[in-house]
Amino acid sequence: MTFVTTTYAQTPLQEAIARLSPQQQAILRAYESARIAYAKSVDAYWKRVELKRKRRKTKIARSLPLTLDDYVAEQPPVYNGPKRPAEIMAMLPKPPKPPVTEAPTPIPVVSDFLREAEATYGFRPDRVPEDDFMIAYALEAVKLGLSRDQVVRVYALETGGMGTHDLQSGYNPRTGRAASTALGYAQLLAANSIEQVRKEGDEFASRLERLAQEPGMPRAKAQSLLYKAALVRRMNADARRVRDGWAAHVEYAKTPRGLAMHALNLDGDIGPWMQVVKLRSVVEYARKKGLGRLTGAQLELMNLAGPGSGFEMLVPPGRDMPTSNFFERGGYERNPVVHDRTGAELLAKLDEIMDRNIQKPGAQKFAAIFDRIQRRLAQGGHAQSSTAEQSPLSFINPFSR
Numbered sequence: 001m002t003f004v005t006t007t008y009a010q011t012p013l014q015e016a017i018a019r020l021s022p023q024q025q026a027i028l029r030a031y032e033s034a035r036i037a038y039a040k041s042v043d044a045y046w047k048r049v050e051l052k053r054k055r056r057k058t059k060i061a062r063s064l065p066l067t068l069d070d071y072v073a074e075q076p077p078v079y080n081g082p083k084r085p086a087e088i089m090a091m092l093p094k095p096p097k098p099p100v101t102e103a104p105t106p107i108p109v110v111s112d113f114l115r116e117a118e119a120t121y122g123f124r125p126d127r128v129p130e131d132d133f134m135i136a137y138a139l140e141a142v143k144l145g146l147s148r149d150q151v152v153r154v155y156a157l158e159t160g161g162m163g164t165h166d167l168q169s170g171y172n173p174r175t176g177r178a179a180s181t182a183l184g185y186a187q188l189l190a191a192n193s194i195e196q197v198r199k200e201g202d203e204f205a206s207r208l209e210r211l212a213q214e215p216g217m218p219r220a221k222a223q224s225l226l227y228k229a230a231l232v233r234r235m236n237a238d239a240r241r242v243r244d245g246w247a248a249h250v251e252y253a254k255t256p257r258g259l260a261m262h263a264l265n266l267d268g269d270i271g272p273w274m275q276v277v278k279l280r281s282v283v284e285y286a287r288k289k290g291l292g293r294l295t296g297a298q299l300e301l302m303n304l305a306g307p308g309s310g311f312e313m314l315v316p317p318g319r320d321m322p323t324s325n326f327f328e329r330g331g332y333e334r335n336p337v338v339h340d341r342t343g344a345e346l347l348a349k350l351d352e353i354m355d356r357n358i359q360k361p362g363a364q365k366f367a368a369i370f371d372r373i374q375r376r377l378a379q380g381g382h383a384q385s386s387t388a389e390q391s392p393l394s395f396i397n398p399f400s401r
Contacts, residue, residue, distance in 0.1 A: 012093045020088065027085050034081025041077045046329045048072050053325065060308070071321040075340050076332075107178045108190070108259055110166055110266070116256045117263035123231055126224070128268030131365075133165040137185060137272035138369045142377070144280045148370035151185075152363055153296025153354040154279065154303060158187040161360025166266055181253065183265050186275040186303065190253035190262040191246065194239055196274055197261050198249075201236025204270060205229040211269070228269060235261050282307050291315075297351040301343075304350075313343025320344060 017025060049072050056070045117123040128136075141151045159167055169187060170179025181190035188196070197204075208229035212222040239261065242252045252258045265271045279299065285307040286294050291314065294302070302310030309326035312318035318325070323338040323346050332338055337353075338346055357363060 016092045020091065024085075024088050024091075027082070028088050031082045031085055035079070038077065038079045038081060045072070045074075045076055046324075049324055049329075056312075066312070066317060068317050068321075071317065071325045073321065075322045076324050108181060108254075108262075109171060109176065109178050110168055110183070113183075113190075113259050113263040113266070116259040120256045120260040121231055121234065123228075123260065123263065125263055125267035125271070126269060127266060130164055133268055133272060134366055135369055136268060137165075137276060138366065138373055140272045140276040141279070142370070142373055144276055146276065146279060146283065147293075148367060148374070149296045150283075150294060150299050151276075151279070151296075152358060152366045152370065154300045155185045155366055156354045156357035156360065156363040157296075157300050157350060158182075158303075159185060159362065161357035161363040163362060165271060181262060183262065184271065184275050186279055188262075188265060188275055188278055190258060191249040192278060193262040193264060193274070194242065194249040194253050194258055195246075196278060197232070197235050197264070198239035198242065198244070200274075200277055201232050201239065204273065205232040205236070207273065208232065208269065225269065228267070232264070232270070235264075279303065282310075286311060286314075295351075296354060297347055300350050300354070301347055313346065318343050319347075 017028070020028065052070060052072055056066060059066060059070065114125070117125065138151065141147075155161070155163070163185065165184050167184065167187075168178045168180075169182035170177075172178070182188065183190075206229075208225045211217070212225035212229070217225075235257075238257050239252075242248055253262065264274055282299060282302045283294055286298070286302065289311050291298075291311070298310075298314055301313060304310065305313065305326050313321075313323070313326055320342050323341050323343060324332055326343070327335070327338060337349060341349060358367070
């Protein structure tokens with residue numbers, strides 16, 4: 001906004017400002033100056049954060065200890081200047097609308113993942129009932145050493161304690177739009193799926209082949225498992241052609257093949273394993289860093305921020321530093337739960353949300369399934385995936401007769 005002090009106004013805005021009283025012009029000028037100064041301070045703050053983050057990555061790569069000087073110790077700037085002079089602003093012409101540009105591409109949704117999976121790979125995920133998916137998920141978690149507390153509390157946070165396995169972040173059925181590609185009980189992004197297929201695809205396929213050879217496996221089911229194994233190997237080969245790294249995975253996730261790979265999360269045989277393996281990788285990362293048993297909130301913190309940044313928030317000095325040190329500016333600004341907190345305070349907030357959400361029906365059902373599995377194992381039973389059977393596991397499913 002440009003102020004004029006002469007009578008030669010050249011634009012509607014300048015003319016309107018010229019008609020204001022000197023006092024009104026002074027108020028408007030003070031407000032604009034304060035907002036400009038605030039915007040500059042915010043930009044400078046985030047530049048400092050990014051510089052410190054880059055330096056920390058270098059030190060971590062060299063196994064050097066982190067110190068307080070490696071972090072920005074202050075929370076992001078807060079505007080405390082003059083309030084917006086609404087009455088004066090109403091006397092000024094509205095700013096012109098920005099030129100019409102090409103509308104941004106909407107975030108892909110489940111129907112897009114399914115369409116590309118069939119068009120690109122001829123793949124239609126086996127959509128099993130929600131109880132069966134939840135049972136399979138719990139069984140896979142137990143096999144990989146994840147606890148009831150870890151898995152159920154992550155589910156409670158990520159889905160609000162009521163989510164389904166095809167839940168997509170921020171999906172609005174009225175508009176058909178979503179907030180992100182995050183999907184399922186652990187809310188994997190499409191880029192996470194690319195990473196999983198690239199790194200774990202061979203093991204996914206081998207596991208499906210082993211399941212197909214289990215004694216008593218129905219012929220039709222065995223053939224389906226072998227078909228999926230071959231499919232996953234194709235996907236793995238495609239994903240391995242992608243340069244390793246998060247940025248490359250994000251871009252590939254926008255392609256037809258990338259979208260198709262994300263549809264694996266919806267399959268009853270692959271989806272539970274895929275998401276549980278992602279959680280296990282976080283646990284293994286923490287173990288290598290010296291953190292033994294993660295609580296559900298600690299696991300979610302590392303799942304939310306990424307293993308590296310999440311781990312920093314769990315140990316000194318990072319746990320006492322503002323969370324802005326561990327998120328990109330856009331991600332930080334979009335997620336109110338991380339605002340104006342330290343790493344330790346964010347962990348406590350996640351625990352608080354989990355304590356509330358584990359009372360919801362979905363989380364209660366999930367917890368009951370885990371309890372039945374543990375009792376079965378304690379009695380000498382075997383944990384088998386319900387997706388390898390023709391009917392749900394009634395000894396586990398607390399809602400079956």
